[in-house]
Amino acid sequence: MRIPRIYHPEALHSHQRLQLSEDAANHVGRVLRMAVGQQILLFDGSNHTFLADIVEASKKQVTVETSVGELDDRESPLDIHLGQVLSRGEKMEFTIQKSIELGVNTITPLISERCGVKLDNERLEKKLLQWQKIAIAACEQCGRNRIPEIRPVMTLTEWLAEPSDALKLNLHPRASQSINRLTLPITKVRLLIGPEGGLSAAEIAQASADNFTDILLGPRVLRTETTALTAITALQVRFGDLG
Known part of the structure; x- marks a missing residue:
């Protein structure tokens, strides 16, 4: 199964515990029905991605813990x-x-x-x-x-x-x-x-x-x-x- 990609509106850091935004939490918890132990891929607009483990999950609130961020540049030269x-x-x-x-x-x-x-x-x-x-x-x-x-x-x-x-x-x-x-x-x-x-x-x-x-x-x-x-x-x- 493809790991869901989720945008986070604030700067991300390695080994950080954080709550997803309301829209993201709704998508992960209510739409995708993901649970503790599953993973998502977070990005914050900095051209880096952070694999994150779900550590708490409900339909309204999702808490994750990030791993080490990696540069992932997919922008066109044009x-x-x-x-x-x-x-x-x-x-x-x-x-x-x-x-x-x-x-x-x-x-x-x-x-x-x-x-x-x-x-x-x-x-x-x-x-x-x-x-x-x-x-x-x-x-x-x-x-x-x-x-x-x-x-x-x-x-x-x-x-x-x-x-x-x-x-x-x-x-x-x-x-x-x-x-x-x-x-x-x-x-x-x-x-x-x-x-x-x-x-x-x-x-x-x-x-x-x-x-x-x-x-x-x-x-x-x-x-x-x-x-x-x-x-x-x-x-x-x-x-x-x-x-």
Whole structure:
């Protein structure tokens, strides 16, 4: 049986006795129904993992004791910052989950002219907490030991204007350049993915003015969530650690 991977929000140390967080304890004690003597693998975002023995367990509280921590670096050499315009329903959650599995380091949710999602500040705050939990769960599942940053929602204009030394790419169905034509080496990418209705002409012009290069994925028009994952995969194959 695979040893469950569990994120711990505080710094871990070797030979440490500690209580799991409420969410982790619920998952280990109530969902997995693990008992004293069984083991879990803890990580705290430091790129280290700690094998831990369960020493006390109930449905509400789980206490463990860690062994010696080990460095376990599974991060891609390619640093990807995804700027994703908000998408409807579960599509945004899907994009966040899968892009993290594919190795994205930072995600900034964006609001654009044609963004179909309208949320007030309170609901945006709740969404951000939900997205952060999705990021943690994705890392637990895929084996990453650093938690990618989910930044607060901002406007596309604000995000485009942020200073960055990364290669800036905008996926556009009428672009003439493909990812395969990008010049090696590339270690940092700032990737813009528009909404379901696409970016407006003014936004495309603004992206170009802010030094974003239009990139074409292929002859077919993809949905926004498909576009993000396809582009990330193509970038990781060419410049990262896939394939």
